[in-house]
Amino acid sequence: MAGHRRTYPSPPQPANRHLQAPKTNCNPVKLASILTYIQASRVAHNIKDLEKHLPSVASINGMQVKDYIQALSDDSKIRVEKIGSGNWYWSFPSEEKQQVEKILAEAQATHARAEAVLADLQAKVLAAHEQQQADAEEEDEGGESREALTESKGKLMSGLGGLRKELSGYGDADLTVLEVKRKEIGKFKQETETYTDSILNMEAWMVDVGGDEFMCGKRRELYGDQLDEESCMLKEV
Structure with a gap:
């Protein structure tokens, strides 16, 4: 047309x-x-x-x-x-809280390793000092010569330098940083109590909308191996 x-x-x-x-x-x-x-x-x-x-x-x-x-x-x-x-x-901020706790745990582990290295370093320095005193007393009694003691001291100082270099590798374990992380964790713990109520309200709402089977499936998806299959709730810590 x-x-x-x-x-x-x-x-x-x-x-x-x-x-x-x-x-x-x-x-x-x-x-x-x-x-x-x-x-x-x-x-x-x-x-x-x-x-x-x-x-x-x-x-x-x-x-x-x-x-x-x-x-x-x-x-x-x-x-x-x-x-x-x-x-x-x-x-919900709970996942962010978990991430901060993970970072804090890693920082604490690094700090613990640094403290172990520091303790080992201090023990070796003390042992070296005691050895120097013993060598000095022995020299006074007609023992090793000053040249031999100087050589021994050089070896000890070289080893001490290596330990100090190793210790510097743990510089991230700053006590100030750890204190900040602890304060952040305290803040998140307080917020967790508030958001726990919100999560419970959200779960109740999702049960109303999708039913118990839907809610149980969501918990299984979100909680993974932390889910108690018998009660279909988060395992007690």
Whole structure:
């Protein structure tokens, strides 16, 4: 028919467009603001809720919300799970706490090794000093000559230099750094008590949405070998 234009269907759009690679060059400060908002809320959010609130939280355009959320998800800063018919997003600082505790444990282990080397060094210095005194007394009684003692001292000082060089390799075990880490752990322990309540509330909500079997499956996925299969709860420490 004259004037009739044939139309073609548009190519299908991906169901989860927010899971594509971010198209926006995300600002680190705005990413941090979004992460703080999600963690402070202590609840899970769907994408519509985030598109409503994040523009004012991080001063971004509503069209950029999905890209910022995807960037946080790619960096494992937030969790995303499909529950029911949609995806939900949340984040708790407990994983960050675990990372700090790991760093502290490594620093403490390094410090312990440094202390062991220092103790060995001090013992050898003391032994060398006692030997020098013994040699001096022996020389006074007609023992070794001063040249022989000087040679012996040179060997001891050379060994001492090697031990000091080895000790300098443990410079990361700074007591000031360790004290800062201890304070950080104390802070995270206090926060853990607060976020534990949030996690329990989140689990109760997920049971309501997905049922006990869904919640048990999530615990098995998140807790791994720390899960008590009989009770389907985290093992007691």
